[in-house]
Amino acid sequence: MSDVEFFLQGHVAHVKLNRPKSLNAIDPGMDKALLDAWNEINRDANIWVAVLSAEGERAFCVGADVSKGTDRASRMALGGGLTGIGGPLVTLKKPLVAAVQGYALGGGFELAMCADIIVAASTTQFGLPETKAGIMGECGVMHRAIRQLPYHIAMAMILTGDRLNAADALSHGLVNEVVDHANLMESATRWAEKITAASPLAVQAAKMAVLQRLDWPLEVALATRFEPIEEYAFTEDRQEGARAFAEKRKPEWRGR
16 A cells, blocks of 8 residues: 555545554655646646545654654755745645644654645544754744634644644634544545535636735725636536526536
8 A cells, every 4th residue: 555545536635644553643755646647636627626635543643753864955845835835835725624633743743734724534643743843854844833823822723832633723713623533534524525626717716815815905906906806707607506496407517
């Protein structure tokens, strides 16, 4: 079995970390395999949404496998560039659902925060152990945490190394849903199916619009054009949406 499994189910791409004995720590080979997965998801028009998960109950991912060392010359950035830690940032054009359980620490926590939807098992523990362990390298996870959590919650995690459990993560809006571990993949798949029920081109244009204008002042973002949304007006899916609405039926999206 590969340390990173990649397979398709309909319009959903599944990416699974598969090193449970190492708590799914990401080594250079996994980093490259993840980059290949993200590139394929971006390339394949038949893929409308992706689900990131991990094997085993103990951990989603504890970050980089420090025992394997780091080849800076060939590094794709942790998580295949999805996090951008210490390397290039890969922007996933399709929506990403993360199914998280057990330990999600350091870079593993950041990998989860790269998702658009997070489903967490009740066993999940999010954490930034860097300061507590006295090991400070790249700090991308801190930049994301301070943007996705209330300031004082994020700073408490950063400064003390204390972990955030699933229930508290839900209360702070970090995750969308908390379920028993046995129901984790069922829930993540349900979220993916809800996304595929929408127009894939509209979803992709909406995601890119949000990401590209996220740090802009609101008045500037509102006043700017966004070409992918304008281009969507001339697609087959836009016409199908209008027909389905008029005919009071579910649309049949084609992604064109």
